[in-house]
Amino acid sequence: MSMLAASIPASARAARRRWWPLVILAVLAAAVCILRYAIDRAPGGSVSLAWPEPAWAGFRRTAIFTGVIVGGGLGLAGALLQTLLRNPLASPYLLGVSSGAGLGVMAAMAIAASAGMASAGSVDWSIPAMLGAVAALAIVLSLGRRNGWPDPVTVLLTGVVVATIAAGGMMLLQHLVPMDVRGRFLTWMMGTLPEIASTWQLILAGTVVAGGIVVAMLLCRWLDTSMLGDDEAIALGVPIGPMRLVLLVVAGMVTAVTVSLAGPIGFVGLIAPHAARRVVGHHHASSVPAAVLCGVILIVGADAARQAIDLGTGRLPIGVLTILAGGPLFLWLLRREVRGLGH
């Protein structure tokens, strides 16, 4: 009975300790959203904080909604994939989704150019991006199976090869299209949070990401147990194959909608889960929502920061900022983690 008094309440206390950082992360996420809403750079270059005029408010709200969906989605997908593929370097783009989306967009741009669509710059590329992403995901999940269910190593290798093949296809199409189309594609590849997006598109993407969060939270105990290894998880009653398939589809679809909305934005899906685990630990009940919040903070924060940076060539693409800021941040987290292990 003494252990009942000692270990269980201690465990409950530990669980409570994991919730407080989530509240702090939520407050931080709200703060960066407010910052993005208020930050403004005058044509002369001076940066100020003020509520926008009604004419601009809608654009900023759209950018924030998009940032929340994309950041949260990438954080969620990264957290799921790092557990499912048992690889701390797994990012949402390892499933070949971003390369598939890129090939879809490049193919659509090439078709538009060959059809003589002069105003191709105003075309919505989200549909070809989505089609390319889903096609790549379907190929990876159908070929990356062993004994009928997705196998982490096979999925990983298949994802890398599918991404490479898609990259080859992109290079071929870039070689064939005129220079201006090539430039437009490169801009898309750097990622951008649109300030104009259709309501249905935001609702659809938001629903996919929110649904993904719900599914992940429902299965978070199984995710914890799966970290013991397949045999032990199965022996403890976790249907590891079906769980892996469902969550890989969730991660893939969530990534697909984020890429179709904002293009491929690097590093967020890799770094957000690591940052989340540093803050709340490894239990998925807290690390999954924390990764979602970290993703929001990173994307919306980067979008707010790029409003204030002017290198004389217009605002920086958000993908450039997330990689240049996220890379060193990831290295710092890695060093702390290694030091924590005592190596």
Add this chain to the structure above:
Amino acid sequence: MDIDRITIRMGGRAVLEDISAQAKPGCITAVLGPNATGKTTLLRTIAGLLRPSSGHVHLDGEDVHAMRIRDRARRIGIVPQRFRPDVPFTVTDIVAMGLNGATGGRHQQALAEAIETCELGDLANRAFPGLSVGQQQRVVIARTLVQIESPGVLVLDEPLAPLDLRHAGAILEILRKRAAAGDTIIMSLHDLGLASSGCDDAWLLREGRLEAAGPPGEVLTEERLQWVYGAAFERLQRRDGREWIVPADC
């Protein structure tokens, strides 16, 4: 638990061939044999983790490979020979995984008891990767004790190998109590003395075949052990009257 003519082929080779045996509730059955003779494969098959190429494993008349995975987990638990030592959770977290999400007072009581009986009280809030192999083994045994609703089946693959003598004795005592409560205990061992004096039945394997099954006194004859292990053994009489089997040349 009935094992009915199971054969397992891997890469065209029969790892287990035509094994039939029975493990009785209330008994501890020792699975014995030299290295690479199919003990682990047999235990994984019994636990439902490996599907036999032919044959069946039945628990109370039900095929364990046709059971729903969650139902099977409540009735059959396995302590594997090897486990991941770097799972980043506390001892209590890992033992609680045996509850499979059950949170009632009865389950919390079982969790606390398992931690206490496996002498993990002082380690309850320690991180699993920071423990010694022996301590980690006791955590995995505690988790399996929590997992099984009696009467069930506990399958243990060399559970005592990483434990010191005192803890090995304590775990053996826990298993005896579980057997007395109606559980079926099946465990692989290399210690023939322990098998002969501490187990009710013994299955002796050689090159994937079951050489003999029954009470240890009948199964572990010197001629048979010589044939299976390729070494001589002798029987010693302990002070309590029980026999102990040791290699003759040690």
